[in-house]
Amino acid sequence: MSKTAIIIGGGTAGMETASQLARLGVEVDLIEKQPHLGGHLKNWDRLFPNRRNSDEVFDYLEKGMNDGISLHLNAEISNIRKSEEKFTIALQDGKELQSDALVIATGYEVFDARKKEEYGYGIYDNVITSVELEEFFRSNKQKNLLEGVASKRIGIIHCVGSRDEKAGNLYCSKLCCVTGVKQAIEIKELMPDAEIFCFYMDLRMFDRHFEEMYYEAQEKWGIQFIRGRLSEASENTDHTLLVKVEDTLTGLPLKMKVDLLILLVGFVPSPETRRLAAMLGLKEGDDRFLCPADEHTITNSTEIPGVFLAGTVKGPAGIANTITDARATAIQVADYLK
Amino acid sequence: MKSFGYNITEDRQIDFDANDRNVTVFINEIEPSILLCMGCGSCTATCTTGHFTDFNIRKIHTLIQRGELKHLKKEIMKCMLCGKCQLVCPRGVNLRNLILSIHTALEKSGL
């Protein structure tokens, strides 16, 4: 009788882990609470750094959804029991699933920008998040939207909800920087006469071709970068926004009117990740993301035998790293099930 | 005007929208490589004039980008144009031409 694994979360990490495990001959149950697979990947229009369409990556992942994977969509977990090396998961619709291993791939959610009250998200008309901008890009109504607010000058705010004790998140979300630069370029492609300012603390262009994108943004698109964190925004009578930052490279406070403010919201662990962690007794780090058994070496298993982690439950990560991590998890699971 | 023994201090804040950025646009057009600056400061660190004075080409350029031209003329006159800054710039910014462009811009704008 072949061994079985349950993967919770049908996003990038969950899909790739499932696909790889199925390839390795493991019977997989993939549980997703949404009516569709793909998770956040479905929200992104184009991916950094090469600006390829995210659907292409989704198509790749979907091709892995072959025999040996049982999909459970719209499925909410009500509880998890472990007895004698077996995990029993009760779903809210009364179904019960059993397996020999459990992979947590419930990922993250974006920071709720309303918590940074002084940025006026949800209050001022022309403050949106990077996620919303992606939605606009995806729905191809972007031109109308941006024209609607007569956007000529756009401010992009880095580190919203990241590296911020006031937001309760000390960690860096890593990918907002490159997202901001990508989106700045994309806006410029649509509206060549827009003036774009990125307000950043550090530009953490850590991965391959990221720095080159920053270079391109400056050289080709004339996007301007002002080093300083937004302290507060206020709305003008004409619905434009006044932003106040310190231009730290000149050592002077600066105020500027922008027509649209885009908040680069960071990663926080998804509530589902935290709920499952509490159910299973998994260890959370100071940043509330889940801890693997060892940060450097045993990066895909947990201290509980049979419970594995994949993707952004362990902290902010991009698509490529998530897929790589998912494969590593699959190997670990397969190894465990031998 | 009366004096009460204290003064109203001028706001240090850069008022980006109030600033005239014609000079900025002019300079950026002549020397677009300046857009590549990432504020590392190696130019200022190697600067000979910076050794003798508080001349800071990195800051001068950043202020120009913001349209702040108050002390520009006084500052830019100190540069000896030796070109060391250009030699160390990791982004290949043509700093000598930038400085000459600033001179030209100041001349043209009558500042």
Added chain:
Amino acid sequence: MTFNLFVLPFSLGFIFLFFTMIMKNRSWIHEMDVEDKRKFKSGLRSPRIFFALREIFFESLLHRKMFRRNPMLGYMHMSFAFGWFLLILFGNMESRIYSGFWINPPYYPIFLKFFIHDKHVLPFEIFTVPGFFRFSMDLLLLFVLSGLFLAILKRSRSHWFGLKKTSQLQFSDKVTMTCLWLIFPLRLLAESFTAGAYGYGGGFITQHLGNVLAFLWPLNDKDVAYACWWMYSLSLGIFFVMLPYSRYMHIPTELILIFYRNFGIQTRKGSGFFSEIELLSCSRCGVCIDVCQLNTAAGIQDIQAVYFLQSIRHKQVMNNIVNRCLVCGRCQEVCPVGIHTDYQRLFHREVFRKSQAQDFSFLNGESTRKAEVIYFAGCMSHLTPTIPEAMQQILDTAKIDYLYLDKDHTVCCGRPLMLAGKPVQAEMLIAQNKKTILDSEAVLLVTSCPICYRVFREDYKLDIRILHHTQYLLELIKKGKIPLQAYFRKVAYHDPCDLGRGSGVYNDPRELLLKIADPVKVRNEGKDSLCCGGSLGLINAGTEEKDRITKEALENYLEAKPEILLTACPLCKKTFAKHSPVEVMDVAELVMEAIPKKAGEVMSC
């Protein structure tokens, strides 16, 4: 009959040109300062006038330099210049024979065949005096026409003349050139039709051609001939009137330039008249386009000396054309007229930046220690610290008591400001450095930077010896002060612009290299060496363009497959190092490596 209405266009044009040149020259003389006036006056009474005539003969008539560059190009220029000159000379002599007067109206020799129809002279007759002239005049016309043929050919086949790219002409040039090209064919036609109509009086070409034309032509040949004479005169007249406004102004101006130059008058700051003579002397031959690396490497083809001088003449000097130049001196080196293109460029940068003030009041002289020898590394050397480090160790080895003048920090030598067109401002830095140098009471100033070296020599007016470190190291080696061991690595030497073309130091570094290395021969070297692309003279060009120049220069050296690319300039070193697959070293560093680490390995030199 010694007059006809048709001579008027020529005569008026000639008078116009004659007086224009007189007026021009008067104003130039007027602009001369006392020193130049003195040189001019004494020059007129000295044998230098013969040197000038000799130079005019060789360069303006025979075009020796052009011949050296390309025989076709040389022949083309010579046939025009020398051929025309001889036509005038022989024509004058011939006309005197017929008129019997020494003084004739200037048009008389030009249109002689219209006025004189000597039936006693046969076309091939060369042993009588009139026959000789008749024969020679036709021969010379043929000579000129052969040049014309080549000139027309050059427009479309410039590469046959050794030119990759010929200069683009302006409208006035085109009109004038058309007139010039028409002059000689029209003369041929006028003389031929005349000879044909009369049946005699032509030379071996004109008579036979005239006979054929008379046979073929159904109209009154004399009328056709008369029309040709009109056209001939008109083309000459228009050419003369247009000449001062076209590139052909170089023909009379170059003669004046050669005289002045032989009298010792030179390009220098503030002598606007000489600049004007120089730029009017530019024949727009386009030789400078081919040698310019901005063209050959970076594909920039609108800023070369020819266009730059043209833009000055047309008072359309643009930022781009003045500031986009390496000031490497390559065009100056090959200019057949010897125009100081670099000086012209810098002079106009100055005009561009006249009102841009500088303030160096923060510099105040620091008194220095006294030393016989002072070493000045230069700004750029501070970014290539291995060079000054090597120099210090060598000087210590040679037991020289020296003072490292700019050890902590450098006040810029001033040349970068000059290259940017700010010589007056540069003077402030020069005064500052000069004071420090003189305070040390040194007798010898050694520098590692060719940029500094050049300005020290040209502008500092120091009464002490100034050497580039390559020269000084050679001197020390010759004196046996530096022990050397056999260290024969294959090196390619790059002449830095300011050291080679700029200061004429070609041999000392090579002599030094022969003692410690195995220098390989490279394609472009010496006066013909390429610029590394890092020149501070190049004000506005992007990284990409500079990189292309560097790569082109690098290729020149890499062809010879050296182990080391050797230079004598910190700026060249840094520029090459960015792209070079082989190690780039300064001569001083190589000398340093050649010093034996242990005693007893000393090589005698």
Added chain:
Amino acid sequence: MKIEGKQNIWKEYQKEIAEDHFFYVRSCVRQNFFPGSEKTFLRILQYELKKDLFENPSHTTCSGIGYHTDIIPFETSMTMVARQFALMTEAGYENLVTSCITSFGLYSEVLETWHHFPELEEKTRQFLRKATGREFKKPANVSHASDIIFKFRKEIAEKSKYSLVNKDTGKPLRVVEHIGCHYSKMFPSKGIGGAEYPYVLVGMIEDWGGEVIDYPERRHCCGFGFRQYLVQANRGFSISCSKKKFDSMEPYKPDMILTNCPGCPMFLDRWQYAISEMEGKTYGENNQGIPVLTYEELAGLVLGYNPWDLGLQVHQVPAEPLLDKMGIPYDPEMKFRGADGQDLGKPEAPTTLKFYAKEV
């Protein structure tokens, strides 16, 4: 502006405000700055709203000014605060209402400190016992007087005779609100609406018919800042802060500024005069400045009280333009007469600022 967004935030920052039986503590400085305000508060609460309110004349400064100017240590402040609590306990009250924002901030700070460090509370009790022999109970509710007015704003609106509407145009008056820094910037949860979008004055303005103007420097300090003003050498900084606010609000053409702090109305009012004298610059229409009112004064106006009974004559920027807009009748002749009709003399007119409405 998405009002639902603000409402969501306001929903998050609701605080409990007592219904009745208040122990009222006055401000040290307000009685000099705007003497009619506290009197009006008492009048509204006691006579309009029929609330029970008690004052003890032995109440002293809370020491907030001294504390924020770094001349009184926190232990001393805690002990003085404890004494006020003892006065309240002795009088049998447990709902503390402060007239002063800084007092409100200090009381909140002390209570919060004791919450986190109970040993300090114990120590303070000892200090108070040794110094005065008094004992105290911590208040059940600490509110600022503006919280009380906010709570009863609708009742006041019901009784109102005038509203914040321009009687000529029928349009709502444009009001700029300024919240004292110590109200909610220290403890956002202790202020109605929080720190970024405080609702306490907005609620009054809206319910009394006006329109609130948000402007870029809304959050900026009025300039008092204790040390900034109290040290003469720093006053330039104080006035510069106020000027920054005026410059920022000017384009929005506000009809008035509403405040809830002792210092803010003082400085927003008096610095308009100083700026006009120093630089010749005035704000508002016809060189009249922008009238600055306390919330008690505004409540009094809405309820139809005589402007001169509210103490509007001590304002440096004349309130008459506002009164005219609201259609409130007033007798200019009575402006500088005492309660008994005695002529108190007229103040000298400023150089640029139009002080006497009749000259306009």
